[in-house]
Amino acid sequence: MSMAPNTGVLLVNLGTPDAPTPKAVRAFLGEFLHDHRVVDMTRWLWCPILHGVILPVRSPKVAKLYQSVWMDDGSPLMVHSVRQVKALQERLNVPVELGMTYGNPSLRHGMSSLLEQGVEKVIVLPLYPQYSGTTSAAVFDGLAKACKSLSTIPSIDFIRDYYQHPLYIKALAQKVRAHWDKHGQDYLLCSYHGIPKRYADNGDVYPQHCEHTTRLLAQELGLNDSQIGMSYQSIFGREEWLQPYTAKTLEALPTQGTKRINVMTPAFSVDCLETLEEIAVECRDIFIEAGGDSYQYIECLNDSELHIDMMVDLVNTSL
Template sequence: MRQDKPGVLLVNLGTPDAPTTSAVKRYLKQFLSDPRVVDTPRWLWWPLLNGGILPIRSPRVAKLYASVWMDEGSPLMVYSQRQRNALAARLDMPVELAMTYGKPSLKSGLDSLMAQGVNRLIVLSLYPQFSCSTIAAVWDGITKVFAGYRSLPSVEFIRDYAEHPAYIAALKASVERSFATHGKPDLLVMSFHGIPQRFADEGDDYPQRCHDTSEALKAALGLSCQNAMLTFQSRFGREPWLTPYTDQTMKSLPAQGISHVQIMSPGFSADCLETLEEISEQNREFFLHAGGSKFEYIPALNDDPLHIDMMVELVNGRREPDEISRQA
């Protein structure tokens, strides 16, 4: 009789192995070669990517990574490993970490789980809001790995958790800590990673999921549209992306009488280049240079205990009631 054995694949985007030009170039090439991320026809995109973008961007991006690199490594990898370790300590099942791009790969994570006898796979991608450019890319990557397997596990794929009560509670607690430390700002800015507007026009419900999160968090904090807003960051290329843009917003707020802002990036489950350098450094400079007085970045949830509680709830929600009772 087939005995059920669940296991968790914890997935995030990925990161270069080192803050060097060569490592960043390898990472960016894999990332920007995914049609889920850039869907420009290959005949047009490949010459642009290899002949211009990678040679120009890689040295510049490597310097930015070096500015946020931790003693233990890339921030995203450090926090992701801590998340994996904390989650594994709370569950009676194998938990492996994998990255869509870079190492540890999706294949290495899946191979490890299968070697441990897992036949029911729970995939928890740490992107709170679904997007075809992130969650769907994880799905694509897993199916490519499975193409080489003779036997497959059952798969329970957590699509997203944009409004999950435990997620909103963890965000709420992080904001309240910041308010208690720095004082309540004139405006709380919730900055989400952007996607091309065209993706949304073609059916990606990511913008709605970001709005779902922001509205749920505003309600939990008792904030209104006058003291909290949503923006989108990290645009790339020339076509229109989701608006309002975070950087342009930071430059315009002081002229509107906003002198104190606190900003968070609820779509990032772990601090990384886009939060520690782009938001905490670049956008701080934009706001203060435009005349603002106080700017504080609220860190990602990282390995905060409430964040791990949320992960446990998400995984346990995919388990049979008798399994949970046996663990208790």
């Protein structure tokens, strides 16, 4: 299907520091953690904690973690995102720009770049398969803020989620099968980024979307409940988050007789710090120390052909 004239696409992801340094990480985390969608505490209470304790303490530690995964061309999230933009633009033959909710290139920069190319309609594709107020809605908020400073606002189509899209499920299954062809089939754990349980209790549909994705993937791979499971990672703060927690699950599996596992992260569209360091390294150590024998991480969809096929279909469908 050919695209309508004067149409462009804005691919959106969370964002990344400009450099693996404490200063750059502090600036990025400051913007990210100041978003009320991410942390909904009262500002007068949260801001002193954020700027007085969290950022000074965490920024140097997180910078070291970024240094361990940084690529020649930059942050993994940025490198893979740029490749996605290039691949999608080649397939659609229309302007495609990248915008990050936090950091650079900003959502405003992405929108302005499209307008400068004569675009009158923008299809916004946040690369979050499962909707959450902490991610997809934060993009929507950021988009509205970005448009406030634009003299001309384009027509906008916002793709909210794609957690059950057939090509998304097939792309995930293809990654798993390719891994199994090389290394053999083991128990599959799907680890999703967590959110506070309170958010879900207040109506965020994220956990239902994650569960639905896992069920569809199990069906596509022909797996039963003893062969696949799901959990939530990247827990932050003291309140209860969605469970089961990935770390606790990895500690328990070997004691339950599962000593060989594969772990994938369906909520992440590209490899980044949370997948390459937290899941591939930290979680492996947890599992092995708990008595596991084999732990292997299955990479994200990144710019794989089926993943780009899915993006093309989403964009064309929105037309």
